[in-house]
Amino acid sequence: MDRLLANGTVNAAQTGEGPPLFLFHSLLSDRASFDAIVPKLETSFRTIAPEMPGFGRSRAVEGGLAAVADRMAEAVQDAAGGAPSIVLGNGYGGFVALQMAIRHPGIADRLVLADCGAAFSEPGREAFRNMAKISREKGLEAITDVAMRRLFAPDFQAQHPELMRGRREAFLRTDPDVFCAACDALAGLDLRAELAGVQVPVLVMVGEHDEATPPPMSRELAAGLPRAELKIIPGCAHVPQLQSPQQFLGTLERFLR
Template sequence: MRVTLAGGISAEVLGDGTPLVLLHSLLSDRASFDRVREPLAARFRVVVPDLPGFGGSRPAAGGLAAVADRVAEAVRDLGGAAPILLGNGYGGFVALQLAIRHPGLAGRLVLADCGACFPEPGRQAFRTMAAVAAEKGLAALTDTAMRRLFAPAFQAANEALMAERRAAFLRTDPAVFRAACAALAGLDLRPDLAGVTVPALVLVGEEDEATPPAMARDLARGLPDARLAILPGCAHVPPLQDPALFLAAVTPFLEESPAGSRAA
């Protein structure tokens, strides 16, 4: 079922139970969860939004904080038990920023292939991508984007999927992409991690070059209640690359989630 939530967030909703909100990466779209959403919907009320500026959702001006605030509006609109937020890549940064800015809104977090702060080479990569996008358009970045999502061997073995992912990337609004790159290049959430007291599962693909395992380890160490899982053979988008492995890693944690009331 397609719905429009508060803040102009377009989302697909399926299943019943505790809300589980799946937030997609910058270089992909909500279809990156297509291989895991139905198994998850057997246990949860799965909500798969287009992040602000993607798909049918209105853009949010003001950087990552504004994006997180807009997603928070949509999450509050869901009602019911405190939701679980599961973010991949950019979606993980959004989920973490939301938890910092809106304490008590989420019951627990799954932060996949993200972190609290990029090292300088990662920051420079975002500055470069923003500059190339401004000068030459997203088409000039497609190969770079795909390398950040998937290892070369996986790309070679999955031509149809890669064609679909390239097309999805090229549908991204260039202005939204550049703004997100600028936000991630300047991001440093490390001083705020101690205030995120909800349980968190930090996941990372061992072959992720975009947000490598060192970032995940640092994030897990900085959160008061976090566990770390490294997924062998995976890169930046485990739900697409190896859905069975991804589900095996997240399901036990998700099923620990208690029902409860959100803070207003």
């Protein structure tokens, strides 16, 4: 069931009953990237999977990552109605969730930050600048292969052609202006000095073979957070919940007990 949150600006799918669990999707994907884990999660939680601002039917917002985080904080408060909440973000969704927790202390009781970090290395920043530049000049089609390689290892792509076809189609539905603005924001992001202010328990997860947000970023993130634990998901890349949903769920469930 879809519902509109934050004064009608954020569209979200909601299923299940229980404590609210929010699922923030990555930049190179959409909320369908959680489809493999929602059936299990909705047996214990009210799962709320928003389309991030500028994706799907959610209205875009200007003002960089901080403005996106503020919009999502409004959506979380709206949907949770004061109930203790858990926010899980993957990739871009993880960066938004982290920024949201920094700017809105108490917005969530627990955080799960999958395949993100507090700041990119210079090569990582350059990758975002290049993707934005090529997208502006030639369109998203010109970087689709690069985008898919950042999500999935080549052998996984070869073994799952139907899934990859769907992921490519989802990426090409992205608003190019929203994508480029997000790339610019991530290229300039550095939240390391603010991590100490996040006082809630945090599970930091990362795929062993993630090239988009490599494991050293997650190690740095976990080290900077006061109450974090780090779990590396073997054999996975940037979207472990799609690549190995049972591994992902097993790690998640231990944290959520």
